[in-house]
Amino acid sequence: MLDEMLVCPYNESHVIVRHRMPYHLVKCKKNHQENGTLQACPFNAMHVVRKVDIRQHIESCPDYRRQHL
Numbered sequence: 001m002l003d004e005m006l007v008c009p010y011n012e013s014h015v016i017v018r019h020r021m022p023y024h025l026v027k028c029k030k031n032h033q034e035n036g037t038l039q040a041c042p043f044n045a046m047h048v049v050r051k052v053d054i055r056q057h058i059e060s061c062p063d064y065r066r067q068h069l
Contacts, residue, residue, distance in 0.1 A: 009038060009048035021046055 006021050008014035010032040016024045022045060032038075039054050041047035043063040058064055 006046075 004018040005015050006018055008016060008021075008024060008028055010025070010028040014024065014028065025040075025045065025048065037050055038048050039051045041049065041054070041057060041061055041063070043058070043061050047057060047061060047063070049057045
C-alpha cells in the first residue's frame with residue numbers, strides 16, 4: 001500500500017506523505033511567514049490557499065459542507 005503524497009503549499013519542492021502534512025505545515029509556515037499571501041482554511045488546516053481565494057475556497061470546501069449538512 002502506497003501512502004498518498006502531497007505538495008507543500010509553502011514550498012513546491014516539499015513533497016510530503018499525507019499523514020505527516022499537518023506537522024510539516026506548522027514547521028514550514030514558520031519558515032515562510034514573510035510571504036503572508038497564504039491562509040489556512042478554518043475547516044481544515046491542510047487546505048492552504050491564497051488569501052484572495054479564501055472566500056471561494058470556503059464556499060466549496062468539502063469539510064465545510066460535511067459540518068453543515
